[in-house]
Amino acid sequence: MKNYVRLLSYIKPYMRRLAEAIVCIIIAAGANLYLPWIIKDMIDKVLAEKDMQMLNVISVGIVVTFFIRGIFYYGQSYLVSFVGQRVIIDVRDVLFRKFQRLPLSYFDRHQTGEIMSYIANDVAALQNALVDRLIELVTESSIFIGSLVMMVMLDWKLSLLTLITVPLVGQAMKVFGRKLKSSGTVIQERLADITATMQESIAAIRVVKSFGREDYEIERFHRQNELNFRAEMKNNQLMSLLTPTVEFLAALAVTVIVWFGGYEVVNGVITAGALVAFLTYAVNLANPVKRISRVYGAIQKAMAGADRVFAIMDMPETIVNRPGAKDLPPVRGEVVFDDVTFAYEEGNDALSQVSFSAAPGQMIAFVGPSGAGKSTIANLIPRFYEVSSGAIRIDGYDVRDVTMESLRGQIGIVPQETMLFSATVRENIRYGRLDATEEEILQAAKDANAHEFIMALPEGYETKIGERGLNLSGGQRQRIAIARAILKDPRILILDEATSALDTESEKVVQAALDRLMIGRTSFVIAHRLSTVFNADQIYVIEGGRIHEHGTHEALLAAGGLYSNLYHIQFSKTSG
Numbered sequence: 210m211k212n213y214v215r216l217l218s219y220i221k222p223y224m225r226r227l228a229e230a231i232v233c234i235i236i237a238a239g240a241n242l243y244l245p246w247i248i249k250d251m252i253d254k255v256l257a258e259k260d261m262q263m264l265n266v267i268s269v270g271i272v273v274t275f276f277i278r279g280i281f282y283y284g285q286s287y288l289v290s291f292v293g294q295r296v297i298i299d300v301r302d303v304l305f306r307k308f309q310r311l312p313l314s315y316f317d318r319h320q321t322g323e324i325m326s327y328i329a330n331d332v333a334a335l336q337n338a339l340v341d342r343l344i345e346l347v348t349e350s351s352i353f354i355g356s357l358v359m360m361v362m363l364d365w366k367l368s369l370l371t372l373i374t375v376p377l378v379g380q381a382m383k384v385f386g387r388k389l390k391s392s393g394t395v396i397q398e399r400l401a402d403i404t405a406t407m408q409e410s411i412a413a414i415r416v417v418k419s420f421g422r423e424d425y426e427i428e429r430f431h432r433q434n435e436l437n438f439r440a441e442m443k444n445n446q447l448m449s450l451l452t453p454t455v456e457f458l459a460a461l462a463v464t465v466i467v468w469f470g471g472y473e474v475v476n477g478v479i480t481a482g483a484l485v486a487f488l489t490y491a492v493n494l495a496n497p498v499k500r501i502s503r504v505y506g507a508i509q510k511a512m513a514g515a516d517r518v519f520a521i522m523d524m525p526e527t528i529v530n531r532p533g534a535k536d537l538p539p540v541r542g543e544v545v546f547d548d549v550t551f552a553y554e555e556g557n558d559a560l561s562q563v564s565f566s567a568a569p570g571q572m573i574a575f576v577g578p579s580g581a582g583k584s585t586i587a588n589l590i591p592r593f594y595e596v597s598s599g600a601i602r603i604d605g606y607d608v609r610d611v612t613m614e615s616l617r618g619q620i621g622i623v624p625q626e627t628m629l630f631s632a633t634v635r636e637n638i639r640y641g642r643l644d645a646t647e648e649e650i651l652q653a654a655k656d657a658n659a660h661e662f663i664m665a666l667p668e669g670y671e672t673k674i675g676e677r678g679l680n681l682s683g684g685q686r687q688r689i690a691i692a693r694a695i696l697k698d699p700r701i702l703i704l705d706e707a708t709s710a711l712d713t714e715s716e717k718v719v720q721a722a723l724d725r726l727m728i729g730r731t732s733f734v735i736a737h738r739l740s741t742v743f744n745a746d747q748i749y750v751i752e753g754g755r756i757h758e759h760g761t762h763e764a765l766l767a768a769g770g771l772y773s774n775l776y777h778i779q780f781s782k783t784s785g
C-alpha cells in the first residue's frame with residue numbers, strides 16, 4: 210500500500226491531464242448508464258402507451274449517446290496513455306540514474322541479467338498496471354457507482370437486497386488478491402533467473418563451447434524454464450478460479466433480485482420497464498465487480514514489481530559526497546596511503562595496514578601473486594570502495610572529503626580489459642573528455658600509437674565498434690583506452706595489468722604508448738611481467754593484503770626476498 214501511494218506520487222506532475230482523463234472516463238461511463246433509462250422509457254411509454262413522439266426522442270437519444278461516448282472514449286484513452294507512459298519513462302529514468310549512482314559493491318553482488326530484468330520486466334509490469342488497468346479501474350468504478358445510484362432511484366428496497374451480496378464478493382477478491390501477489394512475486398523472480406542465465410550463457414558462449422558444456426547449459430536453462438512454467442501456471446490457476454467464483458456470487462445476487470423484483474411488478478409496486486432497467490443496472494454491477502477483481506489481480510502483480518523497483522531506489526548510495534564536500538583543486542599528484550585496512554565483506558580483510566607514499570610524478574609499481582590485493586589498492590585511490598580504517602590522501606586531501614567528480618576527474622585508469630561502447634572509435638576516445646576538439650582527439654590517438662590502425666579501419670574514426678569491441682584486437686582496444694586516458698590528461702594514472710592480456714608484439718606497441726602516457730604523472734603500475742617495472746621509483750611487493758617488502762629494483766634484488774625469487778623464476782624461464 211505504501212508503495213502504491215509512492216507510485217502515485219510519480220503521477221503528481223501530470224495531475225491536470227489525469228483529471229481531464231478522469232472527466233472523460235466519467236462522461237463516457239455516464240453515457241453507458243443512460244442506455245437502461247432508454248429501455249425503461251421504451252417499455253413503459255412506447256410499448257405500453259404507444260407514444261410515437263417518445264419513440265423519436267429515444268432514437269435521437271441513442272444516436273447522441275453513442276456519439277458523445279465515442280468522443281470521450283478517445284479522450285480517455287489518449288490522456289490515460291499519456292500519463293501512464295510519462296510515469297513509466299520517469300520511473301525508468303530514476304531507476305537508471307540509481308544504477309549509475311550505486312556503489313561498485315552492488316554490482317559485485319548482482320548479475321547483469323538480473324539488473325536488466327528489473328528495468329525490463331518489472332517496469333513493463335508497472336506500465337501494464339498504470340496504463341491499461343487504470344482506464345479499466347476508473348471506468349468500472351464509475352459504472353459501478355453510477356449503476357448503484359440509478360438502482361436506488363428506481364427501487365431502494367431491491368437495491369438493498371443487491372448490496373448484501375457485494376461484501377461477499379469483496380471478501381473473495383481479497384483472499385485471492387493476496388495469493389496472486391505472492392505468486393506474482395515468484396513469477397518475476399523466475400523470469401529474472403531466466404534472463405540472467407540466458408544473458409550469462411550467451412555472454413560466455415565461448416567458454417561454454419570450449420568446455421563442450423552446451424548440453425549442460427541447455428539442461429540448466431531448461432530447469433529454470435520449467436520452474437517459470439510452474440510459477441506461471443500457479444498464477445493462472447488462481448486467476449481462473451477467481452473469475453468463476455466471483456461470477457457465481459454475482460449470479461446468486463441476480464436470482465434474489467429477479468424473484469423480489471418480479472414480485473413487486475406483479476403487485477404493482479414498480480413498472481415492468483423499471484424492473485428491466487433495474488436488472489440491466491444490476492448486470493452492470495456484476496461486470497465491474499468481475500473486472501475490478503481482475504484489475505486488482507493485475508495491480509497486485511505489478512506491485513510485486515514496484516516493490517522490487519522501489520527497493521532498488523532505496524538502496525543506500527554508500528559512497529556519496531559528504532555534506533559540504535569541496536572540489537579537489539588541481540593536484541600535483543602526491544598520493545599517500547596511511548595505514549589503510551579494507552574488506553569487501555566484513556571480517557575478511559583484503560588489505561591490512563597498507564602504508565606508502567608516492568611523490569608527484571613518481572612511478573610506483575605493485576607486484577605480487579594474484580589475489581594479493583594489488584587491484585584492490587588501485588580501486589581505493591578513486592574511492593570506488595571506502596576504506597575500513599586508515600586514510601588515503603591526495604596532496605593532503607582525504608579522498609572522502611572531496612567531491613567524487615573532482616577526485617575521479619584527475620585519475621586515469623587503464624585496466625587489463627577495456628570495455629568499449631558500441632559507438633564510433635571517435636566517440637569512444639572522446640569519452641575521456643567530452644568537450645575535446647577534433648585535433649585533440651587525433652593527437653591523443655597518435656600519442657597512444659592508435660592513429661595508424663584506426664586510419665586503416667573501414668571507416669577510420671567513424672568505424673562503429675561492435676557490442677563489446679569484438680572486432681578489434683586486444684592491443685587495439687588497449688590503445689583506444691590509452692587515447693581515452695591521454696585525452697583526460699589526469700595527474701594520477703593507474704595501469705592495472707594494462708598489457709597482461711596482450712601478446713609480446715602488441716605489448717611492445719602498447720607499452721611504448723603507456724611509457725609516453727606516464728611521463729610527468731604519478732603512476733601506479735600493476736604488472737605481472739617484472740620487466741615493465743624495473744625502472745619504477747618504488748616497487749611494492751604485495752602478498753596476502755600486506756606490503757611484504759619494498760624498494761627499488763636493485764635494492765629488492767640485493768635483499769634476496771620474495772621479489773628476487775619472482776625475478777629469478779621469470780627470468781630463468783624467459784632466458785632459459
Ligand SMILES: Nc1ncnc2c1ncn2[C@@H]1O[C@H](COP(=O)(O)OP(=O)(O)O)[C@@H](O)[C@H]1O
Pocket residue numbers: 317553554559578579580581582583584585586
Ligand atoms: N569485488 C570484490 N568483492 C569481493 N572480494 C573481492 C573483490 N575483488 C577482489 N576481491 C578479493 O580480494 C582479494 C584481492 O583481490 P585483488 O585486489 O583483485 O588481487 P590482485 O589484483 O592482486 O590479483 C582477493 O582475495 C579477491 O578474491
Ligand SMILES: [Mg+2]
Pocket residue numbers: 583584585705
Ligand atoms: Mg588484479
